[in-house]
Structures are given as C-alpha cells and as structure tokens.
Amino acid sequence: MMMTPAPGSDAPASGRAGAARRRGAALEAAILDAGWEELVDVGYARLTMASVAARARTSEPVLYRRWANKDQLVLAVLDRYRATHQVTAPDTGDLRNDLIGYLTALSESLAGFFAIVAATSFSGLLAATGRSPSEMREEAMGVHLLPQTRDVYRRAATRGELDPDAVPTGVLALPFDLVRHDLLMSLEPLPAERIGSIVDDILLPLLRAHGAIDPGHAESRRRR
Amino acid sequence: MMMTPAPGSDAPASGRAGAARRRGAALEAAILDAGWEELVDVGYARLTMASVAARARTSEPVLYRRWANKDQLVLAVLDRYRATHQVTAPDTGDLRNDLIGYLTALSESLAGFFAIVAATSFSGLLAATGRSPSEMREEAMGVHLLPQTRDVYRRAATRGELDPDAVPTGVLALPFDLVRHDLLMSLEPLPAERIGSIVDDILLPLLRAHGAIDPGHAESRRRR
DNA sequence: TTGCCAAGAAAGTAAATACTTTCTAAAGTT
DNA sequence: AACTTTAGAAAGTATTTACTTTCTTGGCAA
Numbered sequence: 001m002m003m004t005p006a007p008g009s010d011a012p013a014s015g016r017a018g019a020a021r022r023r024g025a026a027l028e029a030a031i032l033d034a035g036w037e038e039l040v041d042v043g044y045a046r047l048t049m050a051s052v053a054a055r056a057r058t059s060e061p062v063l064y065r066r067w068a069n070k071d072q073l074v075l076a077v078l079d080r081y082r083a084t085h086q087v088t089a090p091d092t093g094d095l096r097n098d099l100i101g102y103l104t105a106l107s108e109s110l111a112g113f114f115a116i117v118a119a120t121s122f123s124g125l126l127a128a129t130g131r132s133p134s135e136m137r138e139e140a141m142g143v144h145l146l147p148q149t150r151d152v153y154r155r156a157a158t159r160g161e162l163d164p165d166a167v168p169t170g171v172l173a174l175p176f177d178l179v180r181h182d183l184l185m186s187l188e189p190l191p192a193e194r195i196g197s198i199v200d201d202i203l204l205p206l207l208r209a210h211g212a213i214d215p216g217h218a219e220s221r222r223r224r
Numbered sequence: 225m226m227m228t229p230a231p232g233s234d235a236p237a238s239g240r241a242g243a244a245r246r247r248g249a250a251l252e253a254a255i256l257d258a259g260w261e262e263l264v265d266v267g268y269a270r271l272t273m274a275s276v277a278a279r280a281r282t283s284e285p286v287l288y289r290r291w292a293n294k295d296q297l298v299l300a301v302l303d304r305y306r307a308t309h310q311v312t313a314p315d316t317g318d319l320r321n322d323l324i325g326y327l328t329a330l331s332e333s334l335a336g337f338f339a340i341v342a343a344t345s346f347s348g349l350l351a352a353t354g355r356s357p358s359e360m361r362e363e364a365m366g367v368h369l370l371p372q373t374r375d376v377y378r379r380a381a382t383r384g385e386l387d388p389d390a391v392p393t394g395v396l397a398l399p400f401d402l403v404r405h406d407l408l409m410s411l412e413p414l415p416a417e418r419i420g421s422i423v424d425d426i427l428l429p430l431l432r433a434h435g436a437i438d439p440g441h442a443e444s445r446r447r448r
Numbered sequence: 449t450t451g452c453c454a455a456g457a458a459a460g461t462a463a464a465t466a467c468t469t470t471c472t473a474a475a476g477t478t
Numbered sequence: 479a480a481c482t483t484t485a486g487a488a489a490g491t492a493t494t495t496a497c498t499t500t501c502t503t504g505g506c507a508a
Contacts, residue, residue, distance in 0.1 A: 045269035095380040107414040156319040181405035190331040209429040
C-alpha cells in the first residue's frame with residue numbers, strides 16, 4: 001500500500017499554488033538569500049541550519065549536501081552578498097560629484113552588510129533585555145558619552161577660544177567619530193600620532209576654515 | 225566512610241597553594257571578569273555558563289545562584305565593564321590639549337569594548353576558516369574597497385583639480401571613514417544631506433585649508 | 449566553639465541542535 | 479518513455495548545553 005503524503009496537507013510552497021520544485025543554482029541562491037535574511041534577523045548565534053532551511057522552504061539535507069556545517073554556509077552567504085553588491089565609482093569629471101556619487105553608492109551597498117555585524121553581535125541579548133536594537137547599539141557604542149564631548153567645546157567657548165555656532169555640528173563630532181571608527185576597525189587604542197593627526201591635520205584646520213577659531217590664539221595653533 | 229575529594233587531585237586554584245575559597249563580592253567580580261575575557265576570546269555565541277565558570281575557577285551553580293541565564297550574566301558583565309571604565313575629560317585650559325587628552329582616554333577605554341563587538345560577531349567563523357581575526361574584519365568591513373577610493377582622487381589629480389600629495393593621507397581617507405562610521409552606528413544608508421555635509425562642510429574645506437585644491441576651480445566650490 | 453550561609457564538586461535531566469539515513473517523487477535529459 | 483539526478487519529507491542519533499539537585503566543607507559571625 002502506497003500512501004501519498006497527504007496531497008493538500010498545507011500551504012504547498014512559494015507563491016505558486018502547485019509546487020515548482022527548485023533545483024541547482026536557483027535553489028542554492030534561494031538558500032543563500034534565506035541565510036542572509038536569517039543572519040540579519042536573528043544573528044549568527046541563533047542561526048541554525050534548520051532555521052535557514054525553513055526560511056528557504058527547503059529541508060536540512062539539501063543544505064548539508066552543499067555545505068558541511070553552519071560556518072561554511074555562513075561564509076557562502078557572506079561571499080554571495082559581497083559578490084552581488086559591488087560598489088562602482090562614477091566618473092563625473094568633477095571631484096565633488098565623484099565623491100558624493102561614490103559615497104552614496106558605498107553607503108547604500110554597505111548598510112546591509114553592517115547590519116548583520118550588529119545583529120550578529122547583539123541579537124542574543126536583545127531578546128533577554130527587551131531593549132530595541134537601536135537602544136542596544138547606542139548603549140554599547142557610546143552615544144552616552146556625548147555629554148562629555150560637549151564639555152570640551154563648551155569650556156573652549158567659555159575661554160573665548162572657539163565659536164561652536166560657527167561650524168556645522170558634524171564638524172564638532174568629527175574627531176569622536178573618527179576615534180570610534182578607528183577603534184571599530186583596529187580594535188586597539190589609537191596611536192598617539194593618529195590622535196595628533198586627527199586634531200592637528202583635520203579638526204583644527206577645519207575649525208579655522210569655518211572661522212570658528214581665533215587665528216591669533218597661540219595654543220590652538222598647529223605645531224611645526 | 226567519608227572520602228575527602230582527593231586532596232592533591234590537581235592544580236588547586238589560583239596562585240595560592242592552599243585553596244582560599246572566595247565569597248560574595250570578590251567572587252562575583254572574578255566571575256564577571258572571567259565573563260568579559262570569555263566574551264573577548266570566544267564571543268557571545270560560544271560563551272557558555274560552563275566556560276565562564278571554568279575560567280573563573282568556580283562552578284555552574286554559583287553562576288546560576290546569581291543570574292538566571294546566560295543573557296543576564298552577559299548583561300552584568302557589560303555593566304561591570306562600563307562601570308569600571310569611565311572616561312573623564314581632562315581640563316587643560318586649551319582646546320587642543322583637552323581634545324588630545326580626551327580622545328586618548330576615550331580610545332584606550334573603548335578599545336576593549338569594541339573588541340568584544342567584533343569577537344562576538346565573527347568568532348564563530350574564525351575557527352572554521354583559518355582566517356585571522358584581523359583578516360576577517362578587514363574582509364568584512366571593506367578595507368578591500370580602498371583601491372576604488374584611490375581612483376576618485378587619482379582622476380581628480382589627473383584633471384589638475386587636486387594635489388593629493390599636499391594633504392596627509394588621513395584627510396583623504398576621512399570621508400570614507402566617516403561613511404563607514406555612520407553605517408556602523410545607524411545601520412542604514414546615510415541621508416543625502418549627511419553625505420553632502422561630509423563633502424562640502426568637511427572634506428573640501430579641509431583640502432582647501434591644506435592648499436591641495438585649486439581655489440579657482442569652480443566645480444569643487446562649496447555651494448551657497 | 450557553634451552554627452549558618454554560601455562555595456564547590458558531582459551527577460543528572462531535558463531540550464536544542466548538529467548532522468545522518470532512507471525513501472519518494474519531481475525535474476531535466478537522452 | 480526510460481533514466482539520472484536531486485529535492486524534499488520524515489525520522490533518528492548523538493552531542494552540546496541550559497539548568498537543577500544534592501551533598502560536603504570552608505568562611506565568617508555570634
């Protein structure tokens with residue numbers, strides 16, 4: 001006696017009513033996409049072969065036929081994402097427009113990638129704490145130290161050294177953003193020269209360019 | 225018949241020969257420190273109650289008496305780290321020194337914290353791939369797109385619009401660093417105004433301040 | 449010293465999850 | 479139409495790990 005497995009047992013598969021069983025490259029791509037979504041949604045720690053298979057509407061053995069384990073799968077997912085998200089720099093014949101075009105493309109392309117870094121980092125904690133993802137990130141990444149940064153500028157303003165209103169806020173945040181950025185990239189304290197360069201080559205000239213610093217103020221002069 | 229548990233069974237405990245059983249706050253601090261190390265070493269995904277207990281040379285029940293589960297423990301670990309790593313801004317009476325002092329303190333204090341973000345993100349993958357942590361990070365975070373960025377400047381140099389040698393490399397990298405930073409913080413593509421501000425309020429004035437841009441070149445002028 | 453509380457050892461339970469096996473039936477090929 | 483390949487369903491095993499229980503003994507206070 002042959003029993004077919006309950007024809008109309010449930011919602012069959014994708015959008016199509018019948019079945020349309022995928023194979024080969026198409027199936028593989030669907031799995032990798034599902035893996036990406038899973039990574040973004042629940043993070044590496046909570047991603048399982050079963051969860052990816054379910055999201056891709058396929059079964060675990062299909063995954064294991066292709067990748068030996070979870071790590072191999074995740075690597076393949078990351079590779080695919082990178083391969084399908086190449087950033088190209090436009091050539092407009094003008095530095096400003098080149099930069100804006102490229103930075104925009106970069107930003108859009110990489111946003112998703114970084115999202116998984118964060119999801120992967122904190123998703124495990126989110127569930128337990130009831131914090132929102134953004135709350136968690138802000139807490140972890142130090143937005144809470146903004147009040148401190150304001151102090152530095154306020155004191156300088158009190159001394160008459162600086163006119164904070166003369167520069168866009170992005171400029172004032174700049175050195176802290178750069179330190180945070182370097183930390184995230186290198187995971188080590190910044191060399192003293194780099195901090196010096198941020199202050200002397202970047203921030204102070206910029207404050208001067210915006211006319212926010214008294215050019216005669218000796219101490220704020222760039223050395224050498 | 226009472227059997228004492230094999231007196232010299234192995235290395236007893238910490239540095240001290242005897243035993244010196246810790247209690248209360250001291251023990252708790254040791255556990256949280258061990259939790260931190262574990263987080264940095266193996267990441268959230270691979271941190272287990274057992275691994276933390278082992279590293280702290282105590283036993284699982286001791287952890288469970290204090291924290292209901294792994295997430296609670298990790299939260300306590302993060303809290304302790306933050307509590308014991310407060311950054312203070314020095315007051316030197318001078319903006320430049322204030323900034324350098326504060327950025328240095330910030331950098332040293334946060335380096336460890338960000339280390340766990342990365343470890344937590346990628347540790348699972350490291351074992352499988354044989355890649356080093358820094359390789360993994362560079363690959364993931366896009367150092368590989370540096371060649372592209374050089375193109376933008378090289379073309380501008382070819383056109384005679386820019387003299388790249390006139391500015392420190394940190395200045396040229398600046399806009400890309402900022403985009404990467406914002407992405408890491410917000411996980412969303414940057415608003416067009418922010419990109420405009422990076423280029424018009426920050427990079428271009430800076431290039432001009434360093435004398436790297438032809439002031440007469442119309443296209444590279446800041447608007448309004 | 450006596451007694452209480454907490455640490456630590458050992459062992460155990462239950463659930464999640466990695467990974468496998470077997471079989472059936474689609475998809476694509478000749 | 480016959481055949482090969484591989485998707486997908488179902489079920490099973492083995493390991494890991496969360497979390498508990500019990501008991502012994504050390505640290506500390508009255």
